Amino acid sequence: MKRDVIKDFLPVGVGILVLGFSIAASGTAPQEAKGSPLAQDDWSELNSGADVYAAACASCHGADGTGTPKHILGFEAEVPDFTDCAFASREPQADWFAVAHNGGPTRGFDEMMPAFGGALTDDQIDKAATHVKGFCKDDNWPDGAFNMPRALVTGKAFPEDEYVWELESTLDEPVQVQFKFIVEKRIGARQQVEFILPVGVQQVASIDANGNTDYRWGEGLGDLGLAWKGVLWHSLRRGTIGSMGAEVFLPVGDEKDGFSKGIFRLEPFIAIGQLLPGDTFLQLHGGAELSTDTDVADHEIFWRGAIGHSFTQCRFGRTWSPMVEVIGARELASGAKNEWSVVPALHITLNTRQHVMLVLGAEIPVTDADERQIKGMLHLLWDWYDGAFTEGW
Numbered sequence: 001m002k003r004d005v006i007k008d009f010l011p012v013g014v015g016i017l018v019l020g021f022s023i024a025a026s027g028t029a030p031q032e033a034k035g036s037p038l039a040q041d042d043w044s045e046l047n048s049g050a051d052v053y054a055a056a057c058a059s060c061h062g063a064d065g066t067g068t069p070k071h072i073l074g075f076e077a078e079v080p081d082f083t084d085c086a087f088a089s090r091e092p093q094a095d096w097f098a099v100a101h102n103g104g105p106t107r108g109f110d111e112m113m114p115a116f117g118g119a120l121t122d123d124q125i126d127k128a129a130t131h132v133k134g135f136c137k138d139d140n141w142p143d144g145a146f147n148m149p150r151a152l153v154t155g156k157a158f159p160e161d162e163y164v165w166e167l168e169s170t171l172d173e174p175v176q177v178q179f180k181f182i183v184e185k186r187i188g189a190r191q192q193v194e195f196i197l198p199v200g201v202q203q204v205a206s207i208d209a210n211g212n213t214d215y216r217w218g219e220g221l222g223d224l225g226l227a228w229k230g231v232l233w234h235s236l237r238r239g240t241i242g243s244m245g246a247e248v249f250l251p252v253g254d255e256k257d258g259f260s261k262g263i264f265r266l267e268p269f270i271a272i273g274q275l276l277p278g279d280t281f282l283q284l285h286g287g288a289e290l291s292t293d294t295d296v297a298d299h300e301i302f303w304r305g306a307i308g309h310s311f312t313q314c315r316f317g318r319t320w321s322p323m324v325e326v327i328g329a330r331e332l333a334s335g336a337k338n339e340w341s342v343v344p345a346l347h348i349t350l351n352t353r354q355h356v357m358l359v360l361g362a363e364i365p366v367t368d369a370d371e372r373q374i375k376g377m378l379h380l381l382w383d384w385y386d387g388a389f390t391e392g393w
């Protein structure tokens, strides 16, 4: 019976993969700059962001950035409040440049947000976008540029509002398939809380009367995780963000087939993100996994790093971010060795708004490669603050 479960389950996983690839391969044709309806005005003399904004943007967005009231605008679309840092800080300026240059639809927004690419120079649009960024006066909020592509293993420093579905599986016997559902909720400018629900299906080995290894299928709930993270410092000038946090795993999982060790685990960590020139990024993550019973599990320390680069298809289209992670861990027990793996991965924005994303990759053991298996990984991400899952495709 159990074997049927996995037989049904694996094709679904493969199906999701193929679907992901075909969506990704279809490409997002960027919207053509339609030319602003206001293009007939001569704005070529405008030099400062404030002047460009006053001439081209303020009619809808209001001189103070809070948005012109609906009854004056005469259209239904909501105009955002740029002084609200909870909204305005989280988008990187490059996205706002894209919207102002090519119009709302280029990021899955309303077409009432016009394209200014024909009426303003790139420099003027960039200055206007900088001016718009300046409406949020509270620099407690880390800039959206720090919201780097999420790696598969290396933790992120930026606090987010996100749902994550993670599917990971070894490819050989004993097969271990793990599914995790993660809810991340941002609290104010700098903090995030997180809830992690893991479930698994795995082959459990037993030795039969003749000494042969036999496998049966076990399935169960893993240990529930609760986490907190807080940003310690961030500086857009230096391109650095640093956070600390901790995860607690509650021993509620099924111990029978090894989905839980039946003990509390505490994982304190730090995470650092560094923006490098030309859309390259570096993320570092280190910490410890502290066990409450060292007879059952030793303490462990871990260190992880991800380096990657984002390529944008056709200037404002889909973003492809290939990256490589190097991850290591070591049990704090005498005779323990460092365990190293590399994780090549690809992060892809799936929809036009870029708030639904896919990360594909594999964890490849470097040390003890004979005993440890390669693990295929697929993570689906939805930044739910930016809109419903079905919006902005």
Ligand code: HEC
Residues within 6 Å of the ligand: 052, 053, 056, 057, 058, 059, 060, 061, 077, 078, 079, 080, 091, 096, 099, 100, 104, 108, 109, 110, 111, 112, 113, 114, 116, 128, 129, 132
């Ligand atoms: C004709 C009215 C109008 C004008 C003029 C206008 N906008 Fe907009 N803008 C909108 C509307 C409507 C939205 C909201 C679209 C949505 O949320 O679907 C918007 C949204 C935006 C956004 C937010 C995108 C996001 O991430 O949510 C930015 C940034 C923006 N406009 C910048 C500008 C700049 C810069 C200018 C001037 C160069 C400008 N707008 C001129 C109507 C306008």
